[in-house]
Amino acid sequence: MSPPTISYKRHRFPPAIIAHAVWLYFRFPLSLRLVEEMLLERGIAASYETLRRWAMKFGRDYARRLRRKKSGPRDIWHLDEVVVTIVGKKHWLWRAVDQNGYILDEIVQTRRDTKAARRLLRRLLKKQGCAPRRMITDKLGSYAAARRQIMPAIEHRAHKGLNNRAENSHLPLRKRERAMQGFRSPGSLQRFVVVFSALRNLFVPPRSRRSALATHLYRLNAMAHWKAVAGVTA
Structure with missing residues (x-):
C-alpha cells in the first residue's frame, strides 16, 4: 500500500x-x-x-x-557508537550500517552498555525483518553480550580494523554538528539523524x-x- x-x-x-x-x-x-x-x-x-x-x-x-526504498542485501551489519555532548552531558549515538555503507538505524541513548546494545539489536531485527549473516563491531564487550542474548547463532567479528565502515559513517554527522554548533537535546538529535541519514542513503x-x-x-x-x-x- x-x-x-x-x-x-x-x-x-x-x-x-x-x-x-x-x-x-x-x-x-x-x-x-x-x-x-x-x-x-x-x-x-x-x-x-x-x-x-x-x-x-x-x-x-x-x-x-x-x-x-530498499537497496539490495543487508546481511552484514557494522555496529558502532559515538559520543555526542549535549548541553554538557554525554550521550551516545548508536549506529548500524550494512556492507555498502547504507545506514540501517540510529538511536540516541544515555548508556554505553549491554542494555543499550541490546536495544539497538532488537530495533534492527524488527526493522530489517531478519538477522544478519555476520555482525562486525569494535572490541566493546557490550556487543558480544547483547548478541549472545538476542541472536547467539550469528557470526560476530570484534576487531577495530574491520569496523572502519561504521566508524567512517560518523564523519558526515560530525561536520553537521560543527555547523549547527551542537544539538540542544537528545530528542532534537534523534529527529535530525532520522532525516539526515535517509537523504544520505538516497544520494550517496x-x-x-x-x-x-x-x-x-x-x-x-x-x-x-x-x-x-x-x-x-x-
Missing part, C-alpha cells in the same frame, strides 16, 4: 520551494540561516524560523517515504568503483526519486 500523499495545504510557499529548502538543510552542512540566505538570493524571502518549522514538519514524512552512491558518469546518473536518479517522494514531480 502506497503512503499517503504529503499535504502542503495552508502553506503560502509552493511545495517545490519547501521541499528544496528541506533538501538543502539536511543534505549539506548548512545552518538554517545559511539556507535562508541562499533562498533570498533566489528572491525567496523565508525566515530561518519558517525553515525550521518546515524541517520539523515535512522532514520526517519525507524520511518515512524514503525508507520504503554505494561503496564501489564507479565512473564519473555512473555517479552522475546515480545522483540524477536520486534527485528524481526525491522529487517524487516530496510530491513535486513536474
Whole structure:
C-alpha cells in the first residue's frame, strides 16, 4: 500500500520551494540561516524560523517515504557508537550500517552498555525483518553480550580494523554538528539523524568503483526519486 500523499495545504510557499529548502538543510552542512540566505538570493524571502518549522514538519514524512526504498542485501551489519555532548552531558549515538555503507538505524541513548546494545539489536531485527549473516563491531564487550542474548547463532567479528565502515559513517554527522554548533537535546538529535541519514542513503552512491558518469546518473536518479517522494514531480 502506497503512503499517503504529503499535504502542503495552508502553506503560502509552493511545495517545490519547501521541499528544496528541506533538501538543502539536511543534505549539506548548512545552518538554517545559511539556507535562508541562499533562498533570498533566489528572491525567496523565508525566515530561518519558517525553515525550521518546515524541517520539523515535512522532514520526517519525507524520511518515512524514503525508507520504503530498499537497496539490495543487508546481511552484514557494522555496529558502532559515538559520543555526542549535549548541553554538557554525554550521550551516545548508536549506529548500524550494512556492507555498502547504507545506514540501517540510529538511536540516541544515555548508556554505553549491554542494555543499550541490546536495544539497538532488537530495533534492527524488527526493522530489517531478519538477522544478519555476520555482525562486525569494535572490541566493546557490550556487543558480544547483547548478541549472545538476542541472536547467539550469528557470526560476530570484534576487531577495530574491520569496523572502519561504521566508524567512517560518523564523519558526515560530525561536520553537521560543527555547523549547527551542537544539538540542544537528545530528542532534537534523534529527529535530525532520522532525516539526515535517509537523504544520505538516497544520494550517496554505494561503496564501489564507479565512473564519473555512473555517479552522475546515480545522483540524477536520486534527485528524481526525491522529487517524487516530496510530491513535486513536474
